[in-house]
Amino acid sequence: xxxxxxxxxxxxxxxxxxxxxxxxxxxxxxxxxxxxxxxxxxxxxxxxxxxxxxxxxxxxxxxxxxxxxxxxxxxxxxxxxxxxxxxxxxxxxxxxxxxxxxxxxxxxxxxxxxxxxxxxxxxxxxxxxxxxxxxxxxxxxxxxxxxxxxxxxxxxxxxxxxxxxxxxxxxxxxxxxxxxx
Numbered sequence: 279x280x281x282x283x284x285x286x287x288x289x290x291x292x293x294x295x296x297x298x299x300x301x302x303x304x305x306x307x308x309x310x311x312x313x314x315x316x317x318x319x320x321x322x323x324x325x326x327x328x329x330x331x332x333x334x335x336x337x338x339x340x341x342x343x344x345x346x347x348x349x350x351x352x353x354x355x356x357x358x359x360x361x362x363x364x365x366x367x368x369x370x371x372x373x374x375x376x377x378x379x380x381x382x383x384x385x386x387x388x389x390x391x392x393x394x395x396x397x398x399x400x401x402x403x404x405x406x407x408x409x410x411x412x413x414x415x416x417x418x419x420x421x422x423x424x425x426x427x428x429x430x431x432x433x434x435x436x437x438x439x440x441x442x443x444x445x446x447x448x449x450x451x452x453x454x455x456x457x458x459x
Contacts, residue, residue: 319382319392320417323424328395328415329377335413335429336371351429362433365404372401372409372431373457380414392416394427396437400457403432408457412437 322328331350338347344364348355375398382393394416403409411434414427428435 317388317390319390319419322379322381322393322395323415323417325377325379325395327424328397331415331424331426332397332399332413332431333371335426335431339367339429339431340369340371342367347429350424351426355428355430358428358430358433358435362430366407366432367404368401368409368432369404370401372399372411374398375400375410375457392419399431401432409434410457411435 335347335350338344338350342364344356344359348359351358377398378396380393380396383391385391394414397413397415398410399413400408400410409432411431413429413431413435414437415424416427417423418425427437
């Protein structure tokens with residue numbers, strides 16, 4: 279049994295098949311780097327701007343332009359991509375199950391969890407296996423543009439609570455609604 283990593287994260291539960299610890303470290307570092315008592319993260323981006331980034335990520339993934347794809351994400355994108363596999367890249371765009379704007383929230387005086395726009399996506403990967411994933415789009419804490427956590431959308435990454443563990447099987451239906459047709 280793999281160990282369960284318990285760390286505070288931006289929005290909650292993060293599940294990823296591999297490399298969760300480095301991904302969590304980046305999230306925590308990104309949320310805390312350069313922050314002082316007066317730091318307040320930028321507001322979440324507009325849904326339109328976030329959707330543009332997600333659509334760009336989808337196009338780059340389908341065209342196998344992985345350098346530009348990972349330029350849209352965090353520094354852990356390449357590791358997540360390697361763990362997920364380029365042989366499983368979908369040939370078609372995912373379906374958008376839902377979109378939610380998550381506000382910034384103060385977790386304790388002077389400490390903030392940045393918000394963003396959270397997309398729930400689903401579809402079939404390049405091996406015709408179902409996937410369900412989430413992608414969070416947020417403003418870089420340095421204000422230098424939007425970032426996707428993580429643009430490897432077919433990797434079944436979910437963002438949710440404070441425990442990181444392996445994801446449910448890729449065809450699990452108990453925690454996800456069916457992918458709309």
